[in-house]
Amino acid sequence: MNLSHFFSAAEARTDRWRQMNAAGRAWESAIAQGRKDQQLYDEVVRLYAEIRPLEDYWAYPGPRLMATIGEVIEEHNAGAFVRIVQKVSSALLTGVYRYESAAWNPLQEDEGSIPDVLPPDVQPGEAHKPYFELLIITPTDPNTWERARNALKRLRRPEDSFNYEVVQVGSFEDGILGAIFNYNVQAVVINDGFTFRSRHDIPLLREFLQRHLRIDPASIEPGVLATTLARVIKNIRPELDIYLLTDRSVEKLAGSGETGQIRRIFHSVEEVMEVHLSVLDGVSERYDTPFFSNLKKYAQRPIGTFHALPIARGKSVFRSNWIRDMGHFYGTNLFLAESSATTGGLDSLLEPTGNIKKAQDLAARAFGAKRVYFATNGTSTSNKIVVQAICRPGDIVIVDRNCHKSHHYGFVLSGAQPYYVEAYPLTQYSMYGAVPLRTIKKALLNCKAEGKLDRVKVVDMTNCTFDGHMYNPKRVMEECLAIKPDLIFLWDEAWFGFARFNPFHRRRTAMGAAAALTARYRDPAYRDEYKAFAAKAGKLDPKNAKLLDMHLLPDPDRVRIRVYQTNSTHKSMSALRQGSMILVWDEDFHKVEGTFEEAFFTHTSTSPNQQIIASLDIARRQMELEGYELTMKMTELALRLRREINNHPLISKYFHIATPEDMIPAEFRGSGLKDYGPPHANWKDAIDALDGDEFALDPTRLTLICGTAGFDGTQFKNLLADRFDIQINKTSRNSILVQTNINNTRSDAALLIKVLADLSREIEAQLSEGGKPEQEIFAARVKSLMTDVPDLPNFSRFHDVFRDKPNAVSNEGHMRPAFFMAYDDSQCEFVKLSSKEIDDRLKKGPELVSANFVIPYPPGFPIMVPGQVITADTITFMRKLDVKEIHGYHAAHGLKLIKPSALTKAKGRAR
Numbered sequence: 001m002n003l004s005h006f007f008s009a010a011e012a013r014t015d016r017w018r019q020m021n022a023a024g025r026a027w028e029s030a031i032a033q034g035r036k037d038q039q040l041y042d043e044v045v046r047l048y049a050e051i052r053p054l055e056d057y058w059a060y061p062g063p064r065l066m067a068t069i070g071e072v073i074e075e076h077n078a079g080a081f082v083r084i085v086q087k088v089s090s091a092l093l094t095g096v097y098r099y100e101s102a103a104w105n106p107l108q109e110d111e112g113s114i115p116d117v118l119p120p121d122v123q124p125g126e127a128h129k130p131y132f133e134l135l136i137i138t139p140t141d142p143n144t145w146e147r148a149r150n151a152l153k154r155l156r157r158p159e160d161s162f163n164y165e166v167v168q169v170g171s172f173e174d175g176i177l178g179a180i181f182n183y184n185v186q187a188v189v190i191n192d193g194f195t196f197r198s199r200h201d202i203p204l205l206r207e208f209l210q211r212h213l214r215i216d217p218a219s220i221e222p223g224v225l226a227t228t229l230a231r232v233i234k235n236i237r238p239e240l241d242i243y244l245l246t247d248r249s250v251e252k253l254a255g256s257g258e259t260g261q262i263r264r265i266f267h268s269v270e271e272v273m274e275v276h277l278s279v280l281d282g283v284s285e286r287y288d289t290p291f292f293s294n295l296k297k298y299a300q301r302p303i304g305t306f307h308a309l310p311i312a313r314g315k316s317v318f319r320s321n322w323i324r325d326m327g328h329f330y331g332t333n334l335f336l337a338e339s340s341a342t343t344g345g346l347d348s349l350l351e352p353t354g355n356i357k358k359a360q361d362l363a364a365r366a367f368g369a370k371r372v373y374f375a376t377n378g379t380s381t382s383n384k385i386v387v388q389a390i391c392r393p394g395d396i397v398i399v400d401r402n403c404h405k406s407h408h409y410g411f412v413l414s415g416a417q418p419y420y421v422e423a424y425p426l427t428q429y430s431m432y433g434a435v436p437l438r439t440i441k442k443a444l445l446n447c448k449a450e451g452k453l454d455r456v457k458v459v460d461m462t463n464c465t466f467d468g469h470m471y472n473p474k475r476v477m478e479e480c481l482a483i484k485p486d487l488i489f490l491w492d493e494a495w496f497g498f499a500r501f502n503p504f505h506r507r508r509t510a511m512g513a514a515a516a517l518t519a520r521y522r523d524p525a526y527r528d529e530y531k532a533f534a535a536k537a538g539k540l541d542p543k544n545a546k547l548l549d550m551h552l553l554p555d556p557d558r559v560r561i562r563v564y565q566t567n568s569t570h571k572s573m574s575a576l577r578q579g580s581m582i583l584v585w586d587e588d589f590h591k592v593e594g595t596f597e598e599a600f601f602t603h604t605s606t607s608p609n610q611q612i613i614a615s616l617d618i619a620r621r622q623m624e625l626e627g628y629e630l631t632m633k634m635t636e637l638a639l640r641l642r643r644e645i646n647n648h649p650l651i652s653k654y655f656h657i658a659t660p661e662d663m664i665p666a667e668f669r670g671s672g673l674k675d676y677g678p679p680h681a682n683w684k685d686a687i688d689a690l691d692g693d694e695f696a697l698d699p700t701r702l703t704l705i706c707g708t709a710g711f712d713g714t715q716f717k718n719l720l721a722d723r724f725d726i727q728i729n730k731t732s733r734n735s736i737l738v739q740t741n742i743n744n745t746r747s748d749a750a751l752l753i754k755v756l757a758d759l760s761r762e763i764e765a766q767l768s769e770g771g772k773p774e775q776e777i778f779a780a781r782v783k784s785l786m787t788d789v790p791d792l793p794n795f796s797r798f799h800d801v802f803r804d805k806p807n808a809v810s811n812e813g814h815m816r817p818a819f820f821m822a823y824d825d826s827q828c829e830f831v832k833l834s835s836k837e838i839d840d841r842l843k844k845g846p847e848l849v850s851a852n853f854v855i856p857y858p859p860g861f862p863i864m865v866p867g868q869v870i871t872a873d874t875i876t877f878m879r880k881l882d883v884k885e886i887h888g889y890h891a892a893h894g895l896k897l898i899k900p901s902a903l904t905k906a907k908g909r910a911r
């Protein structure tokens, strides 16, 4: 195996073990049948040589089993080889090595216990203790490693909450590889004094270290190798606990800036018991779920309830004649854990001071935020809370028109004026991309030119978009802050909460960017960079068109980092439906703390659901302990799906997964990266693109083009659900969105590929049996879906009545009064979409002005907002729309418009 492929190494590793198993069987049977076995033997030797280097980074199978396998190969003992390889390969697959000692012993038969993969209510026996691995980077002689491992093992006690095994490596580079490859690692002990270079050949890693982390072995002083390693590992996996063992003056070191990433520093190796206890303690801090644990305790107590929640304790269910099946279905605990109390340690979501507060603080640590607020009504609510907290009437919000409707409703509620900016269109798929930085800068500069930059409060974008376009939040914020240093950013990361836990995606997150920019502007080197920029750019004159193409830099003395992120935890992590979080990194939070509280009270139920809150606490625990493994695997699975489908000779005739090249125009893809994975790019190229390009495509969101197979999106979605029990996320005119998630397995991927292969065969048969007429019908259908696509309408403008200055270049408007005009029937009228009146008014007026939001699903963004002038583009789009669900529009009534007479009356008053 090539160590350079390390972002997919975990899956490749199990594949290789299976291959070695198969090769061993072939070798054994050749011997049994007296056939020539040299070639098969050579294959076994080759596979073993390939696997060996990777196994240096894992505790299991470990040196003893690996050495035994090497010995039996040398002895040409095919029988023993097959037995041991079979044992290891199935232990790796099922994970039994985590709790079954027999799996570690080459001579012992397996006990045949059932792996932890079944639901807990059908899994017999006690749950096993969680297992993890401790990575030790050490300069000691490898011959002493086994002794050191055994010394640590002797410290284990039955009352320990976790089991762990040790992996030792001997160099800086191997330490990094260990942290990358081995997702079982939860803690790292760095034993000062090791060398830099791995004995393995890893050119890509070396280039990566130099280019991205600016690590040049020649320039690292031996003394700081250990702290540099801690920094690099934290950069890749921030959740890991890092300990340093050193002979240097630990007192001095502990107080220095070098050791910020290190959890504890120990003097030399004598402290082995302390190290052991610290490692367990560190993991238990992440394992801790203050709210959930207390809820479990609460559920065990004999509590009499006289409050208004009859279902609590389950008595109204279990004693019922008619609804006992509810009790059977949901189980006892759900009812025991239901409560409306905020006492007994249950805390109040509205004013948390106890376990909810602690759970939110732990989430802040995990997600790299300054604060976290839990929400139990989805990100729809989180967005409204944030918009209302930071905006007041008259404030301007520069916002992607395609954002989720909760933002638009937030503007109505707060009275903020949206300045709609457009994402680039992907007309061919009937969807939008993301808003170019140039467009956002232009909007800010327009406001500056018109003297209203002070009213621009927020830039509000969706990252990543439904279809997977990831912004470069660091770049966007940096350049916007250069124009207005106290701007607030709301990044709707509804789909993207998981991204924090994966080194690929994290580079594109709001919180990752907030941390990076904070560090950057505090660095003295930035001052020099800024000085050079300021000398070149001068005063930022909004009329200077060159500013749009220049990389603008903010003044380090004025810049404030004010970033809000909302995420639907339930969409990408193990939280119950509606579980959502608001992450805050706001250096001026004190200025909005009061209004944030008000907004939180406005939107939060006074009876929030305990189970949703508990699930947010648990989702955080899971991501801090296995988020890395899960998100790496889901990314790997997505890459596999992309590769298999697009390269399959039959499937690719009819279906295609849109690549970065398809989804992002070249002007936003400076790296030139066209696709993920071979033959187009290796992981290092992908990271270059992630770091540098204006937009990148989240590989886990797969736009599967089905129009080329003659299916429209909705039809294909229904077909997959009805015939194959496959549920997918969203559709467009000619595509569906397939999303890999932390729950997906390779069996799921196989199912999808098989279905596509079966359907492709059916299409082939149909086309060949139906002859020319059938082929013509098919071609016409494909053309209609793929070529005759409606143009996507841009936001036109607010009617003059809702504008402060109708001829201003900036397009913000007073949406709130328009929204409330719709409440008065006498001010509104309905006009049928197909009527001649529409065409006449489009030509001669009076203008058609929408009274409400009109949101077709798909695509799911408002093609009309209250107060918007409806143009011919929008009418054409509406008329071509063939979707069933259009919120805010009823065909029987027609379009709801504000009457021209009402607009005349409202002149000068609509504020």
Ligand SMILES: Cc1ncc(COP(=O)(O)O)c(C=O)c1O
Pocket: 377, 378, 379, 380, 381, 383, 403, 404, 406, 462, 466, 492, 494, 495, 568, 578, 580
């Ligand atoms: C970008 C975006 N933001 C917010 C939401 C709303 O999230 P929730 O379903 O958690 O209320 C969605 C829902 O699909 C969304 O796509």
